Amino acid sequence: MEPAEFLGEVTQIVSRDQVFTDEQTLSDYTRDAVRHERWGLEAPRAPLAVVRPGSTAHVSEIMKLATRVGTPVVPYGAGTGVMGGAVSMDGGIVLDMGSMDKVLDISLEDRLARVQPGVILGELDKLAQVGGMFVGHDPWSQPVASVGGAVSTNGVGYMAAKYGTMGRQVLALEVVLPTGEVVRTRELPRNVSTGLDMTSLFIGTDGAFGVITEATIRLFPQPEERRHYALEFPSFPSGFFAICRFATEGIIPAMVDFAEEEMTEEGGQAIEADAPGRSVLHMSLEGSSSMEVDALEGTIWEIVSNYSGKDLGPAEAQRFWEERHAAGERYADERGTGQRHPWREDGGGGFAYIHTAVPISQVLNLRYQGIPLFQSEGFQVKEVAIWGEPEMFSIIATDPGGSDRGREKMREVSDRFIDLALEMGGTVEYCHGVGLRMKGAYGRELGAGGRELIRRLKTALDPSGILNPGKLLD
């Protein structure tokens, strides 16, 4: 079918003013939060159109049409993803779910919120707080990321240590399959003993198996007492060992954000394997009374002092807590004024932003062996970190040279780093989904049998291969 004819049929489903074909809109939708050439990836193609459905019925009709004529459809939440999951590689249409942004129900008794996928996480959290509850998924991008995008990337936020990933907080989904059928799962926890956990098919799978049109999310009661801490350690290993001891003592902090950064803020001393940067742990404890938190705190101080940690004081701890969403808020403000975040700009050097998970016993090995991989190619390691649980290790590296060749080399070295994590029994990425950037590595993590299983699932659900093609797997 010719593109004009296809779009003509689309406008029979959603009104004409919800179908955008102007050059500026199409160009804006060729990238999510990152310009993919900076990952050393092929540039995405502009879609035929951006379409904003207003209901599940719209999505279902669009999917039936797309399957019938073989036109690709890419689901899009708020476009803050960093792996290229929401961009089109094959033309087709981008299905922007941003107009489906209603909170359908908040039940304090059932402790859940039923929402459309375009609801912004931060907005939902504000509503939940009015009733004394909160949303446990609290990423940096909370002021701007959508529920549908967070589920499809199975994101990780500040409170993941206690409340888990976004996926863990999903009770049920309504999903439109690529062929247009609508499926719903029941909004109850642990509903998986009766057969396959269907909900999990749509968590962290880049929207490649179905378009989420409704999500039921667990809400949590606000704790009576929440305290924040900022603790500096003499080295990454000492802080890491302290975090591991919290776990073995049965202490589950709500927030664990431990970063070793370069020594000065003005781009000074980058981190080296044997020359420690500044290692600071930001942490929160919660409890149903101040006595409960006092008791936890006693054990925490003992462990911190055993590992030579130093308390930076409540003001620094509070500053961090209050500013934790600053990057997301800046990002939202820039979008409001039409500016582009530097990650989305043309030009700029390659960079690595990798969040692996490896067994606890391998974390320090990964740090010691991983940093030189970047340094030996002239790149600077800016940060290594643990977020949430001791296994969750991330690294940020930049290229001071900033050339095209540097971008390709950065990709190569990043892949070597990921392969090192895989050899250590780790996984490719714990935070940002698969998308374009990680699909090759995800295939290596799965192995031949796992790849085949995912392929068969994809073919069974999406026989025409029209939903988010080119994502999840090569």
Ligand SMILES: Cc1cc2nc3c(=O)[nH]c(=O)nc-3n(C[C@H](O)[C@H](O)[C@H](O)COP(=O)(O)OP(=O)(O)OC[C@H]3O[C@@H](n4cnc5c(N)ncnc54)[C@H](O)[C@@H]3O)c2cc1C
């Ligand atoms: C400044 C900044 C800070 C960030 N901090 C964090 C962080 O702390 N933690 C974290 O986990 N991530 C973080 N991210 C990444 C990003 O915010 C998350 O990946 C987020 O979950 C993406 O949500 P989105 O609505 O923007 O999705 P998009 O980028 O629009 O889409 C992401 C993926 O979801 C799919 N998708 C979207 N909606 C649907 C739907 N309704 N049905 C099916 N598939 C769908 C898309 O096809 C794509 O594959 C950050 C990004 C930025 C720019």
